[in-house]
Amino acid sequence: MVAGKALMTPDRSSPYRPSADPPSGGPISLDLPGLPDAPRPAAPEAARIKADVRGLSFYYGKNQAVKNVSLAFRERSVTALIGPSGCGKTTLLRCFNRMHDLYPANRYEGQILLQPSGINIIDRHVSPIEMRMRISMVFQKPNPFPKSIFENVAYGPRLRGVRSRSELEGRVERALKSAALWEEVRDRLRKPGYDLSGGQQQRLCIARALAVDPEIVLFDEPTSALDPIATSRIEELVHELKSKVTIIIVTHNMQQAARVSDYTAFMYLGELIEYDSTATVFQNPSKPLTEQYISGHFG
Amino acid sequence: MHDLDRIIRRGRRNDRLFNVLGATLAVVCLTVLGVLVAQLLIAGIPRIDWQFLTSFPSRKAARAGALSAWVGSLLVMLITASTAIPLGIAAGIYLEEYARKNWFTNLIEINIANLAGVPSIIYGLMALGLLVYQFRLGQSILTAGLTLGFLILPVVIVATRESLRAIPQYMREAAYALGATRLQVVRHHLLPYSAGGIATGVIIAMSRAIGETAPLVTIGALTYIAFLPPAPFSPLPAGPDGASPGMYGPFAWIMSPFTVLPIQMFAWVSRPSSPGNDFAPNAAAAGVILIVFTLGLNAAAIFVRQRVRRRVKW
Numbered sequence: 207m208v209a210g211k212a213l214m215t216p217d218r219s220s221p222y223r224p225s226a227d228p229p230s231g232g233p234i235s236l237d238l239p240g241l242p243d244a245p246r247p248a249a250p251e252a253a254r255i256k257a258d259v260r261g262l263s264f265y266y267g268k269n270q271a272v273k274n275v276s277l278a279f280r281e282r283s284v285t286a287l288i289g290p291s292g293c294g295k296t297t298l299l300r301c302f303n304r305m306h307d308l309y310p311a312n313r314y315e316g317q318i319l320l321q322p323s324g325i326n327i328i329d330r331h332v333s334p335i336e337m338r339m340r341i342s343m344v345f346q347k348p349n350p351f352p353k354s355i356f357e358n359v360a361y362g363p364r365l366r367g368v369r370s371r372s373e374l375e376g377r378v379e380r381a382l383k384s385a386a387l388w389e390e391v392r393d394r395l396r397k398p399g400y401d402l403s404g405g406q407q408q409r410l411c412i413a414r415a416l417a418v419d420p421e422i423v424l425f426d427e428p429t430s431a432l433d434p435i436a437t438s439r440i441e442e443l444v445h446e447l448k449s450k451v452t453i454i455i456v457t458h459n460m461q462q463a464a465r466v467s468d469y470t471a472f473m474y475l476g477e478l479i480e481y482d483s484t485a486t487v488f489q490n491p492s493k494p495l496t497e498q499y500i501s502g503h504f505g
Numbered sequence: 506m507h508d509l510d511r512i513i514r515r516g517r518r519n520d521r522l523f524n525v526l527g528a529t530l531a532v533v534c535l536t537v538l539g540v541l542v543a544q545l546l547i548a549g550i551p552r553i554d555w556q557f558l559t560s561f562p563s564r565k566a567a568r569a570g571a572l573s574a575w576v577g578s579l580l581v582m583l584i585t586a587s588t589a590i591p592l593g594i595a596a597g598i599y600l601e602e603y604a605r606k607n608w609f610t611n612l613i614e615i616n617i618a619n620l621a622g623v624p625s626i627i628y629g630l631m632a633l634g635l636l637v638y639q640f641r642l643g644q645s646i647l648t649a650g651l652t653l654g655f656l657i658l659p660v661v662i663v664a665t666r667e668s669l670r671a672i673p674q675y676m677r678e679a680a681y682a683l684g685a686t687r688l689q690v691v692r693h694h695l696l697p698y699s700a701g702g703i704a705t706g707v708i709i710a711m712s713r714a715i716g717e718t719a720p721l722v723t724i725g726a727l728t729y730i731a732f733l734p735p736a737p738f739s740p741l742p743a744g745p746d747g748a749s750p751g752m753y754g755p756f757a758w759i760m761s762p763f764t765v766l767p768i769q770m771f772a773w774v775s776r777p778s779s780p781g782n783d784f785a786p787n788a789a790a791a792g793v794i795l796i797v798f799t800l801g802l803n804a805a806a807i808f809v810r811q812r813v814r815r816r817v818k819w
Contacts, residue, residue: 308678338682349673365683415683
């Protein structure tokens with residue numbers, strides 16, 4: 207990171223940033239980042255906890271990638287996971303939809319409680335399929351299926367047993383509208399998804415993730431393969447989506463974290479260093495390590 | 506800068522040299538192939554007519570035909586295709602998508618790769634011992650089809666695995682992330698996306714099998730067959746008392762003795778010919794039919810590949 211510190215602070219003049227309203231919920235206890243803290247937010251709706259990570263460790267074989275992380279993700283807000291390469295942020299993200307189950311020798315420890323039911327996402331007896339049906343993911347590289355635009359978005363609902371043509375059409379339209387892609391593709395839903403530009407492909411993937419009414423959407427560096435204009439459209443979209451769904455976004459780009467997120471978790475070498483409202487993390491971090499990372503001293 | 510100039514000039518010279526060398530070699534190879542095919546066509550085409558395609562072999566070269574041979578080739582390939590293709594694709598999918606990677610699957614993988622290189626006569630010997638003597642399937646179309654099936658099975662498995670491996674991992678993750686099961690990922694994504702590669706591999710394997718002679722001679726294919734395998738539900742030959750004995754079952758043909766085109770060719774080539782009774786044109790004509798079969802299969806492979814390629818990109 208070469209950009210100066212001035213760039214790192216949240217850009218309040220950004221057109222899609224609602225005027226200065228710090229994320230409700232107030233400062234979270236800095237010493238106990240994982241615990242739901244005492245000062246209850248004014249608007250309880252906005253700050254209810256959606257996913258509660260407790261003592262999570264994750265191992266690739268013998269290699270421990272996430273070390274005893276505890277933090278609580280708030281409902282209908284955007285939480286950014288930041289940190290240098292290899293800090294475990296993507297690994298943490300992929301725990302939520304059990305993507306690690308696809309590969310051998312991976313091991314979880316601890317709990318990720320999905321609220322309000324309190325089901326432990328990483329429990330061995332909880333079906334990874336169910337978790338993936340309830341928690342969607344948008345990947346780093348746009349990865350539409352080599353099928354039509356319509357089929358790309360309809361695939362999730364189809365997997366959930368939606369057969370009726372009209373219902374599928376309705377869901378596809380709604381998802382594409384939510385992903386701000388409908389106007390651009392409404393005349394060519396039968397055309398292959400990979401004919402779209404990179405940014406459109408990524409929005410198609412977002413539509414695909416939204417078509418199933420997920421409880422949480424995971425974004426894994428969704429703009430790292432996109433140009434600045436496509437990036438800002440995606441950021442705008444993420445910001446709009448939080449009124450409907452809980453969002454966790456991994457990003458390398460600290461300006462992006464500052465722009466789109468309400469809360470930011472800074473990870474380093476598999477550990478959670480600091481977790482607080484984005485404004486606090488960027489303007490007034492409590493840990494020297496966070497301060498150094500934010501100001502571009504390493505990473 | 507002087508040096509740079511020399512280096513560039515040398516590079517360009519080597520480039521040109523390699524270009525000429527490659528073109529020469531390509532021309533040599535194609536010429537040899539072209540001459541062979543042309544010779545076969547010149548010798549064979551005049552002999553191909555309706556009579557040749559619809560007659561059984563005969564001692565008289567002019568009255569002989571390749572009917573039993575090309576029907577035999579087609580039926581044997583039918584058995585080969587219907588056993589080796591589903592088995593091979595299923596095994597490929599299992600090894601690539603389901604099996605855990607450990608020393609045992611590694612061992613299987615190495616063995617399959619090696620099996621693809623085993624001389625075909627070895628398969629003939631195995632089939633003779635296993636299918637003919639052990640399972641008592643006889644010197645039948647079934648035995649021949651299964652033998653060639655064994656022969657191309659490794660090729661089909663390897664082609665399937667390679668095509669699956671060519672699908673980027675993020676396609677699988679995209680499907681799994683939406684909640685697809687392993688079977689759904691295979692059925693909705695991996696098979697459709699790899700169909701082109703699999704079809705190509707399968708058809709190349711089939712065109713290898715259709716020209717095989719050695720293993721079929723080993724299991725006892727005949728060289729002189731003056732009848733066709735019984736068609737399904739055709740009447741059985743009447744007994745001495747003239748009573749109607751019923752009809753053949755739908756699959757009676759698979760137990761019938763048979764011959765195939767390359768064996769018929771070999772029989773004709775090796776037959777002493779006298780003036781006025783020359784079997785060489787017959788052999789050439791059978792060769793032309795065989796080439797047409799092979800080219801047909803390859804055309805099908807190209808067609809399928811192009812179609813899939815137009816649909817599937819990443």
